[in-house]
Amino acid sequence: MCGIIGYIGKEKCLPKIIHGLECLEYRGYDSAGVAYINNKNIIINKEKGKIINLKNNLNLENESYIGIGHTRWATHGEANKINAHPHQVGKFTIVHNGIIENYSELKKMLEKNKYSFKSETDTEIACALIDYLYNKEKDILKAIEKALKTLEGSYALGIICSDDLEHIYAVKKTSPLIIASSKFGNFIASDVPAILEFTNKYYLLNDAEICILSTDKLEFYNQDLKNIKKQIKTFEGTYESAAKGGYEHFMLKEINEQDKVFKDTINYYFDGTIKSLEKNFIGFSKFKKIDIIACGSAYHTGLIGKSLIEKYANIPVNVEIASEYRYKKSFYDKKTLVILVSQSGETADTLAALKKAKEDGIKTLAIVNVIGSTIAREADEVIYIKAGCEIAVATTKAYLAQVAIFSLLAIYLGYHNKLIDNDDLKEIFKELNKMPSLIKKTISKANNYYDIAEKIYKNNQIFFIGRGIDYALCMEASLKLKEISYINSVAYQAGELKHGTISLIEKNRVVIAIATDEELINKTISNIKEVKARGAHVILVTNTNFAEKFYDDLIIVQKTHPILQPILTIIPMQLLAYKVAKNKGCDIDKPRNLAKSVTVE
Ligand code: M6R
Numbered sequence: 309m310c311g312i313i314g315y316i317g318k319e320k321c322l323p324k325i326i327h328g329l330e331c332l333e334y335r336g337y338d339s340a341g342v343a344y345i346n347n348k349n350i351i352i353n354k355e356k357g358k359i360i361n362l363k364n365n366l367n368l369e370n371e372s373y374i375g376i377g378h379t380r381w382a383t384h385g386e387a388n389k390i391n392a393h394p395h396q397v398g399k400f401t402i403v404h405n406g407i408i409e410n411y412s413e414l415k416k417m418l419e420k421n422k423y424s425f426k427s428e429t430d431t432e433i434a435c436a437l438i439d440y441l442y443n444k445e446k447d448i449l450k451a452i453e454k455a456l457k458t459l460e461g462s463y464a465l466g467i468i469c470s471d472d473l474e475h476i477y478a479v480k481k482t483s484p485l486i487i488a489s490s491k492f493g494n495f496i497a498s499d500v501p502a503i504l505e506f507t508n509k510y511y512l513l514n515d516a517e518i519c520i521l522s523t524d525k526l527e528f529y530n531q532d533l534k535n536i537k538k539q540i541k542t543f544e545g546t547y548e549s550a551a552k553g554g555y556e557h558f559m560l561k562e563i564n565e566q567d568k569v570f571k572d573t574i575n576y577y578f579d580g581t582i583k584s585l586e587k588n589f590i591g592f593s594k595f596k597k598i599d600i601i602a603c604g605s606a607y608h609t610g611l612i613g614k615s616l617i618e619k620y621a622n623i624p625v626n627v628e629i630a631s632e633y634r635y636k637k638s639f640y641d642k643k644t645l646v647i648l649v650s651q652s653g654e655t656a657d658t659l660a661a662l663k664k665a666k667e668d669g670i671k672t673l674a675i676v677n678v679i680g681s682t683i684a685r686e687a688d689e690v691i692y693i694k695a696g697c698e699i700a701v702a703t704t705k706a707y708l709a710q711v712a713i714f715s716l717l718a719i720y721l722g723y724h725n726k727l728i729d730n731d732d733l734k735e736i737f738k739e740l741n742k743m744p745s746l747i748k749k750t751i752s753k754a755n756n757y758y759d760i761a762e763k764i765y766k767n768n769q770i771f772f773i774g775r776g777i778d779y780a781l782c783m784e785a786s787l788k789l790k791e792i793s794y795i796n797s798v799a800y801q802a803g804e805l806k807h808g809t810i811s812l813i814e815k816n817r818v819v820i821a822i823a824t825d826e827e828l829i830n831k832t833i834s835n836i837k838e839v840k841a842r843g844a845h846v847i848l849v850t851n852t853n854f855a856e857k858f859y860d861d862l863i864i865v866q867k868t869h870p871i872l873q874p875i876l877t878i879i880p881m882q883l884l885a886y887k888v889a890k891n892k893g894c895d896i897d898k899p900r901n902l903a904k905s906v907t908v909e
Pocket of ligand 1: 603604605606607649650651652653654655658701702703791902904905906
């Protein structure tokens with residue numbers, strides 16, 4: 309998610325812009341850049357990777373009092389210096405957050421009008437459009453207003469023009485942008501944390517409103533270019549509370565982002581047609597066997613992947629914990645694809661497994677969140693999930709996005725291997741479209757899961773049981789609960805209980821049973837009855853209505869196509885774990901002994 313900051317005032321701009329960018333780091337980015345005015349020239353500096361790379365190439369003490377800065381989360385075009393913002397075309401230099409949907413038709417029009425482009429970005433097109441309109445209108449405000457009417461999609465723009473070196477222009481549609489004011493100057497920013505060091509006074513820019521920022525003045529215009537007055541706001545919270553966007557914990561914020569994360573991840577590879585999947589995944593169809601290697605929750609997404617790919621594409625899949633895999637004999641050959649799954653892309657054991665496979669000459673694919681991370685760079689192929697920056701140690705949105713990628717892979721491979729036909733595809737695509745709203749709806753029922761959390765949070769041992777793909781979900785649900793609440797929770801294959809573990813079941817022992825797989829549901833119900841008969845307190849998580857009541861508490865998840873079902877089923881489990889940990893007063897975002905990125909063996 310891109311971040312924007314801009315400053316115009318009496319103090320040097322670069323230290324403020326760099327500080328603002330650092331405060332926006334949590335949004336996730338893969339390059340950073342600034343444009344500032346020095347000696348009546350607009351100077352642009354940008355670098356791939358971390359803000360420190362940019363900082364190292366800048367003299368923060370430059371005599372510059374006006375500038376705009378940006379952190380880019382790649383959408384159009386890869387993460388490199390050329391695609392990094394700011395972009396400059398003609399007299400305009402801009403930073404942009406969002407997506408210009410009609411950029412390809414605008415590009416054609418602009419090319420006909422003698423514009424040429426250096427980057428692959430939609431931003432450079434928006435910049436050229438403003439320049440083109442300015443050449444016609446000879447008025448910056450009118451050019452921006454005309455551009456607003458032409459640009460489709462979502463965007464927040466910070467703009468400077470070489471014909472007017474005393475102002476910053478700001479405008480937005482859908483993407484967030486605030487205008488902040490202080491005694492020593494004015495700011496634009498994507499989010500409050502970027503300006504909190506300097507001021508807590510800000511204005512919310514509405515869609516299609518334009519702001520002209522001067523050193524000591526702010527002017528606001530509506531879409532008819534009428535001067536308007538806006539209400540100033542005061543942010544009362546701290547930096548941390550601002551970065552959490554009003555949520556009490558990052559984990560809760562990230563759970564609530566999952567509908568968007570799903571959409572962003574799916575839309576990146578899938579445009580509603582099987583052709584888009586073919587284009588993105590064709591290289592993976594030639595493999596006869598798949599090894600999925602990962603750690604922790606990423607390993608659990610691999611278990612879901614195995615279930616889906618074996619069932620829908622008839623390809624054998626072996627899933628292994630990276631720390632085991634790296635030291636054991638592997639039975640792969642040239643027809644094996646090794647998939648490494650990692651949110652951070654830096655997990656030491658997963659990286660070692662990747663190196664091992666590469667040394668053996670086996671093709672590797674990384675499913676990773678952090679752009680430009682080591683695993684992403686070293687694997688032969690990479691599929692990025694689009695989860696954005698995940699801060700809570702307990703992963704939620706990255707897990708969901710990884711599962712979404714496995715669903716897409718299973719759909720594509722199943723179709724390629726003729727196990728999914730056109731009618732099946734129609735049905736799956738219909739459900740895929742509904743998923744963001746179903747995810748949202750599932751999250752909105754948090755209070756139902758919280759009521760159950762109230763009943764169980766004092767237990768010191770909780771069991772999860774399920775079969776098949778539901779067992780894979782139990783593994784993740786159990787890890788989520790134990791890592792943040794410190795309750796000893798264990799996941800078992802429901803059918804395996806009677807071979808030993810059932811001796812632990814006694815009166816009021818909490819057993820959470822996940823039963824969504826139609827083919828196995830009756831078998832799981834029998835196992836639930838076995839624990840219920842021995843006094844367990846059963847919480848049933850299911851997508852099916854039953855006439856008979858063989859459970860104590862019920863969590864109903866919306867039924868969808870089985871290839872997508874895990875994406876909905878995990879959400880109540882995340883919220884249940886969250887609430888249990890909250891009731892216990894645990895440090896939810898930073899559980900004891902854990903690190904977000906495990907870079908040691
Ligand atoms: O960054 P990675 O996905 O490679 O990390 C793997 C595990 O360390 C991670 O999933 C861990 O299990 C989380 N704490 C789970 O919430």
